[in-house]
Amino acid sequence: MNIALVLVASIFLNTNLLLVERAFYVMGTILEFKLYCEDREFCNKAISDAYSEVKRLDDMLSNYKEDSELSEVNSVAGTGKIHVSPEFIELIERSLFFSNLTNGAFDITLGKLIELWRQGQQSKVLPDSETVKKTISDCVGFDKIKLHSKEELIEINSQCVSIDFGGIGKGYAIDRAVSMLKKKGVESGIINFGGEIFAIGAPPGGSGWRVGIHNPLNSDEPLSFIEVKDMAVSTSGNYERFFVILGKNYSHIIDPRTGMPVETVPSVTVLSKSATDADALSTAISVMGKDKSADVLKKYENAGLLIVTKQKNGIFIYKDSFFQRFEVRNSSPH
Ligand code: AMP
Ligand code: MG
8 A cells, every 4th residue: 555655764862762653454544653652551552542543433434334423424315404423513514614715625525426436437437527517416515514513413405415524534533543642641653544644742852753745756755854743744645546447547536516536736745733624635735736725725824735736847846835844854863
């Protein structure tokens, strides 16, 4: 599996802290923990609890599991108000916030479009434009969701709407895992969850965690190195997951307004204090492209952007000033 970001190994001297590393397979990808602790047992217990939390969220938010809360909601869409858990409400609220912020570039109601492109891959036939248009008008659009937050009710006004948390769920799960680790007293560690990273504190003797940003054009050579502390780093890229139809790769990130997979943005990395927000923003900016992302990042402050775009005359890499503040020259620690 191609992990979007490369964690850079660091060697630290003069420390009594132990590095404990463990990895799990959950939400269809690898969840990797590296924690520094004085006591191995303490680290192991903290990691097990954080993993259980992510697993619990997977059981709730997966659209592959028939008995998840999400599958239940999707199966009764269009039948009136449904009672859901406060966490479910919270994630829907955050998702709708990003739909509004990005003029619909980010939209969790695009499940049926994803299904359409997946079917295209299976049948080896590109989805035709009429079917795409009809799917959008009948089954896609964040305005089809109505929340009654206080009453913990959700109302979806069309039967064929299918919610997909693929663009935000891993970030949300990381935020939960990090808050659990911090409550337990973990002060130094890094989590890598298939393209979503969170750096807790700094490694012993260091001022931050060194992270290499995957280069979508050359996997041997990271695009940039950053040093981050208490920060989420989210990368969305079409080099990791895509649909293959008639020998051509189509990104798994789709513009919910046109139904078409993203073609001109191979990779986007967003830095933010919140992994949920970084996750949603990196998916949204993949759809919006560089120019429109500036308006969004003006409103959403304290986020950094690195974007790779494909243009007529070549590939361009843009890093905003917030991102550049965290850049370091190379992978060697300190
Ligand atoms: P990420 O890797 O975080 O960019 O998420 C990609 C996943 O998010 C896809 O596999 C879809 O499940 C979902 N997705 C694709 N396009 C969008 C979009 N425009 N808005 C919200 N979710 C999306
Ligand atoms: Mg995302």
